Amino acid sequence: MNSDKERLLHEIGVIDFVVVEMTEYLDTHPTDKEAMEYLNHYVRMKNQAMREYAMKYGPLRISDADGCRQNEWKWATQPWPWEGGC
Amino acid sequence: MCLSGTVIVPYHTIVLKNPRVYERKTMQDYSFNEYFDRFPIAMAYVPWQHLTNIFENLDEAYRIGTIFPELEKPFTGRRCVK
Numbered sequence: 001m002n003s004d005k006e007r008l009l010h011e012i013g014v015i016d017f018v019v020v021e022m023t024e025y026l027d028t029h030p031t032d033k034e035a036m037e038y039l040n041h042y043v044r045m046k047n048q049a050m051r052e053y054a055m056k057y058g059p060l061r062i063s064d065a066d067g068c069r070q071n072e073w074k075w076a077t078q079p080w081p082w083e084g085g086c
Numbered sequence: 087m088c089l090s091g092t093v094i095v096p097y098h099t100i101v102l103k104n105p106r107v108y109e110r111k112t113m114q115d116y117s118f119n120e121y122f123d124r125f126p127i128a129m130a131y132v133p134w135q136h137l138t139n140i141f142e143n144l145d146e147a148y149r150i151g152t153i154f155p156e157l158e159k160p161f162t163g164r165r166c167v168k
Contacts, residue, residue, distance in 0.1 A: 014148045018140070021153040025137065035137050 008053050009086055012060070015046045060086060 022039040029035060054064035058078035065075040079085030125131065141147035141155060150158050 014144050017148050018144060018153050021140075025135070025154075028135075029137070032137055038140065 005053075005057050008049065008056070012046065012049045012053060015042055015049060018042045019046055058085075 019039065019042050022035060022042065026032065026035050026039060050060055050064050053060055054066070054074075058074040059065040062075065065073070135154070135156070138154075138156060140153040141150070144153070147153045150160075152158060
């Protein structure tokens with residue numbers, strides 16, 4: 001297994017966890033501006049990491065799937081989760 | 087229940103006053119020291135969380151299961167002992 005791939009995937013997991021935590025906090029504190037700033041920061045970071053992962057190893061979500069860039073529909077050709085993909 | 091120094095805001099106070107009207111209330115709608123004398127006994131209350139900071143080490147937060155230091159409550163498998 002590619003270690004950079006694993007590292008990036010772990011990073012995405014951690015950042016996404018922060019996003020989920022912040023959204024849950026905001027559910028009960030919807031006017032907390034500081035929390036919104038935290039959220040925006042980590043959402044941007046997550047999108048960036050997701051795009052980087054998609055470019056290198058294939059898309060994790062459909063919105064990062066870009067068939068033109070890699071001359072094939074990686075969404076379908078990369079391993080599915082039950083085949084050892086992510 | 088320990089009230090000293092603890093911010094406890096009765097989330098459902100509005101509901102108790104008028105059970106037929108559901109009003110969406112958030113933390114900012116309350117001042118913290120109100121309503122203490124109106125708490126019915128034998129009920130459970132959840133203090134509101136206030137954003138202080140988040141863990142600097144997010145890997146650590148991921149492992150712990152929360153990004154909020156004040157919510158780090160490791161389960162020790164023991165009952166509460168005085």
